[in-house]
């Protein structure tokens with residue numbers, strides 16, 4: 628029976644987020660929060676693995692109270708357990724502090740054979756969490772997984788196909804393994820009504836900075852975050868380009884050279 632952890636993040640729908648020109652901070656008010664889309668693919672991979680080999684999927688998130696909704700979505704889509712790590716002391720956490728809080732809480736939940744993460748989040752989008760968590764879990768890191776070929780619990784091995792720039796690589800790694808997936812083969816399922824209803828009232832396990840044992844205050848939230856963001860601003864939009872249409876490729880090239888030489 629596999630013990631599987633899936634790390635998920637609730638993100639603002641970035642298509643609707645604007646930046647306050649005065650303060651340079653994101654205006655999140657009134658913007659709907661959604662389950663990070665790539666995490667839905669990771670969850671699908673986790674649930675498919677559980678269905679094939681047996682086991683249990685636990686979803687975990689660090690975020691505000693409202694992140695509970697993202698966890699309920701995960702329960703509706705096939706996770707058995709949901710864990711919310713929420714505390715004001717976790718605010719302003721960068722990836723280092725976030726991965727520290729997640730591993731500290733995960734130790735309370737047991738030993739995991741497989742840990743799934745999204746490739747990156749829609750908002751922070753550093754893509755750093757998977758490698759940091761792999762290090763903290765002492766797990767093999769398998770990124771960009773296209774196909775989960777086999778999990779051999781007795782040999783403690785997992786075999787996957789990964790997408791590389793110039794082809795596909797078949798790789799075997801030891802368990803525990805942390806996996807990020809390509810979305811191609813892991814389309815999020817639409818929960819059935821029964822599961823969706825059950826997810827609305829399911830218990831969410833909660834931890835805060837006081838209930839995670841031995842949590843070092845110096846490693847969480849602002850004090851534990853060496854990354855500082857001095858300013859956020861939209862990129863400057865330059866002049867729009869134009870297409871040369873002089874009537875023939877030769878004339879286009881002549882015009883291009885003239886432009887480059889500053890003649891025109």
Ligand SMILES: Cc1cc2nc3c(=O)[nH]c(=O)nc-3n(C[C@H](O)[C@H](O)[C@H](O)COP(=O)(O)OP(=O)(O)OC[C@H]3O[C@@H](n4cnc5c(N)ncnc54)[C@H](O)[C@@H]3O)c2cc1C
Nearest residue numbers: 634689719720721722744745747748751752753754755756
């Ligand atoms: C300087 C700085 C300040 C920040 N301040 C705040 C803040 O005040 N409040 C706040 O809510 N967030 C804050 N964040 C974001 C928060 O700490 C992020 O969750 C964390 O840093 C992950 O970064 P990312 O979004 O780039 O993850 P990525 O590395 O891009 O995410 C990859 C994957 O890791 C997993 N993952 C990412 N974040 C989480 C999470 N929180 N819980 C579980 N799994 C996760 C998901 O599977 C995700 O797909 C801050 C980030 C930075 C860099």
